[in-house]
Amino acid sequence: MTGALDAVIQGVLLGGLYALFAAGLSLIFGVMRLVNLAHGDLIVLAAFVILVVAEKLGLDPFAAVLVAAPILFAIGFVLQHVLLNRTLGRDLLPPLLVTFGLSIIIQNGLLQLFSADSERLRSGAIETASIALGGGIAIGVVPLLTLLSAVAVIVILNLIFYRTPLGRAFRATSDDPEVAQLMGIDHNRIFATAMGLAFVVIAIAALYLGLRANFDPTIGPARLLYAFEAVIIGGLGSFWGTLAGGIVLGLAQTIGARIDPEWQILSGHLAFLAVLAIRPRGLFPRALD
Amino acid sequence: MRAMKDGRPASGQMFSVATSGGGSRAALAAAAAILIMLAALPAFAARNLIQDLIFLFYMLALAQCWNLLAGFSGLISVGQQAFVGLGGYMLFALTLFAGLDPLLAIPLAGVVCATFALPTALIVFRLRGAYFAIGTWVVAEVYRLVFAQFKGLGGGTGTSLAPSVTSTVFGIEWVKALFDVRTPAARDIISYWGALVLMAGTLVFVYAVLRSRRGLALGAIRDQEAAAAGLGVDIYRTKRAVYVAAAAMTGMIGALIYLQKARISPDAAFSVLDWTAYVIFIVVIGGIGTMEGPVIGAIIFYLLQRYLADFGAWYLILLGTLAIAVMLFAPRGLWGFVAERFRVTLFPTRRRLVIGADEVKGG
Numbered sequence: 001m002t003g004a005l006d007a008v009i010q011g012v013l014l015g016g017l018y019a020l021f022a023a024g025l026s027l028i029f030g031v032m033r034l035v036n037l038a039h040g041d042l043i044v045l046a047a048f049v050i051l052v053v054a055e056k057l058g059l060d061p062f063a064a065v066l067v068a069a070p071i072l073f074a075i076g077f078v079l080q081h082v083l084l085n086r087t088l089g090r091d092l093l094p095p096l097l098v099t100f101g102l103s104i105i106i107q108n109g110l111l112q113l114f115s116a117d118s119e120r121l122r123s124g125a126i127e128t129a130s131i132a133l134g135g136g137i138a139i140g141v142v143p144l145l146t147l148l149s150a151v152a153v154i155v156i157l158n159l160i161f162y163r164t165p166l167g168r169a170f171r172a173t174s175d176d177p178e179v180a181q182l183m184g185i186d187h188n189r190i191f192a193t194a195m196g197l198a199f200v201v202i203a204i205a206a207l208y209l210g211l212r213a214n215f216d217p218t219i220g221p222a223r224l225l226y227a228f229e230a231v232i233i234g235g236l237g238s239f240w241g242t243l244a245g246g247i248v249l250g251l252a253q254t255i256g257a258r259i260d261p262e263w264q265i266l267s268g269h270l271a272f273l274a275v276l277a278i279r280p281r282g283l284f285p286r287a288l289d
Numbered sequence: 290m291r292a293m294k295d296g297r298p299a300s301g302q303m304f305s306v307a308t309s310g311g312g313s314r315a316a317l318a319a320a321a322a323i324l325i326m327l328a329a330l331p332a333f334a335a336r337n338l339i340q341d342l343i344f345l346f347y348m349l350a351l352a353q354c355w356n357l358l359a360g361f362s363g364l365i366s367v368g369q370q371a372f373v374g375l376g377g378y379m380l381f382a383l384t385l386f387a388g389l390d391p392l393l394a395i396p397l398a399g400v401v402c403a404t405f406a407l408p409t410a411l412i413v414f415r416l417r418g419a420y421f422a423i424g425t426w427v428v429a430e431v432y433r434l435v436f437a438q439f440k441g442l443g444g445g446t447g448t449s450l451a452p453s454v455t456s457t458v459f460g461i462e463w464v465k466a467l468f469d470v471r472t473p474a475a476r477d478i479i480s481y482w483g484a485l486v487l488m489a490g491t492l493v494f495v496y497a498v499l500r501s502r503r504g505l506a507l508g509a510i511r512d513q514e515a516a517a518a519g520l521g522v523d524i525y526r527t528k529r530a531v532y533v534a535a536a537a538m539t540g541m542i543g544a545l546i547y548l549q550k551a552r553i554s555p556d557a558a559f560s561v562l563d564w565t566a567y568v569i570f571i572v573v574i575g576g577i578g579t580m581e582g583p584v585i586g587a588i589i590f591y592l593l594q595r596y597l598a599d600f601g602a603w604y605l606i607l608l609g610t611l612a613i614a615v616m617l618f619a620p621r622g623l624w625g626f627v628a629e630r631f632r633v634t635l636f637p638t639r640r641r642l643v644i645g646a647d648e649v650k651g652g
Contacts, residue, residue, distance in 0.1 A: 073588075102613065104609035108609070111602045228427070232424075277412055
């Protein structure tokens with residue numbers, strides 16, 4: 001019984017990490033209908049940026065992410081403005097193939113710069129600290145912070161989307177870029193801003209990725225798949241759905257791993273396929289496409 | 290010039306729908322000549338040329354299959370490695386456990402892949418467009434993780450084909466006597482012919498599909514799905530048929546690849562880089578949505594691979610950059626550029642309206 005309860009708690013906490021991976025993907029899709037195949041590699045890239053900032057400036061990763069976030073915002077803004085905006089249109093192929101190419105460039109660029117060695121973000125005692133809940137169950141502080149950060153990110157994204165002029169511009173451009181343009185919205189700039197914002201979310205996801213486990217340049221594609229699965233399980237178009245999707249995925253992986261450690265990833269994928277078979281629009285759908 | 294349909298509109302002018310274009314008859318004759326030359330090549334060529342050509346042929350065959358999906362049917366899959374790996378593993382299972390001859394196991398692997406593709410289609414077809422792409426990738430990962438669990442096939446580390454399997458392939462004694470070569474070289478020659486047959490077979494198949502009514506339906510779906518449905522195209526069935534056929538062909542190619550490699554592991558057999566990223570690169574560089582494009586793309590890829598692969602990460606960065614540049618500045622690829630400039634087509638799959646009776650006869 002304790003074992004089952006522990007699996008559920010750990011699964012929900014792991015779900016927080018997946019929700020963070022997925023929030024950026026969900027944001028980009030929501031605003032510009034762009035499916036970014038380089039998303040996972042961008043998370044890994046952000047983790048390396050945080051690592052470099054932390055090492056060069058002698059900062060704790062939690063402080064380093066504050067320095068890295070504006071840098072990543074700028075990278076995201078420029079990437080969208082210079083490259084990705086050119087690919088958007090009725091044809092699906094250009095954005096998919098350009099981001100796929102980008103994924104290969106980022107992976108191999110990182111491999112060239114940092115080698116294939118595993119890295120980790122070091123933050124001292126907090127990494128291993130945990131809160132005992134009694135009955136042999138303990139919650140790690142970093143996993144708990146991950147989940148709380150995921151909730152905070154989703155609350156803030158919802159506030160930006162539904163309470164600010166920027167969010168209004170996001171929604172208007174998403175609904176109809178041409179009419180939005182007639183109303184004086186520069187959609188290229190709006191898309192670039194959305195990508196910049198997504199990069200800030202990616203930075204937060206990367207912080208917890210690096211604190212919780214080792215990372216190396218090759219692990220990006222798997223993170224893309226987790227993020228994608230969380231978005232689809234939750235249902236397109238809703239940030240809270242994305243959180244729920246992340247948690248379902250985290251639970252499936254944790255429970256699978258308890259049965260056989262080799263089944264962790266497979267269980268997550270199978271849960272995703274099961275949701276797709278039973279509820280193809282996800283658990284909490286909102287958008288129509 | 291072959292006229293598909295003749296008619297006489299109100300104006301009294303003759304019109305017809307034609308598919309052939311400049312140079313296509315000559316291309317057919319040239320293709321037949323090239324095929325015969327390639328089949329006879331093992332009599333003169335050195336062993337490493339034969340090995341290089343096996344690689345070129347199977348990459349081209351994979352590229353044609355992916356192009357049929359993405360370029361002609363709008364099904365952008367990033368998960369075709371599922372069927373390369375499944376085909377490869379089926380070859381190993383059928384030869385090691387059932388004792389079948391590898392040459393018989395190759396078509397059977399295609400049948401198994403088609404059987405698996407049906408339920409797979411049921412699930413991934415629930416995703417559309419870009420989401421379909423990532424969905425197929427997830428399915429390929431599931432296949433990889435499942436095959437890593439089969440201890441009889443080496444689990445996560447993989448396994449090798451017993452020499453007794455590879456050295457007793459059907460016809461090997463005959464090849465040894467004919468070309469006066471030793472067993473390993475004879476194995477390569479048989480793989481070479483297998484790759485040549487699969488490559489030519491994929492070309493003929495894709496060409497036949499595109500020239501058929503179903504090919505017309507595919508183009509309509511790719512260009513405007515709602516309008517195609519309005520004209521009575523059964524979208525779901527048409528797409529599913531193409532997906533299953535592409536899976537069967539990809540599976541046979543996968544079986545051949547792993548007969549040649551004689552060693553398989555889940556990470557290699559289900560590699561997204563080797564069996565999908567490179568294939569996408571070939572199709573995009575050459576020209577997506579044309580049959581000539583993958584041929585050009587495969588030759589360019591083969592040359593890059595041969596001369597630059599030693600640069601490792603830099604080589605892959607170059608491939609990624611080239612693919613992005615082509616997508617942005619020449620989205621129809623190299624062949625699209627040539628075809629537009631010189632108005633030639635070697636595999637005429639597009640239908641053109643020809644007005645005036647003389648023109649119809651003159652082709």
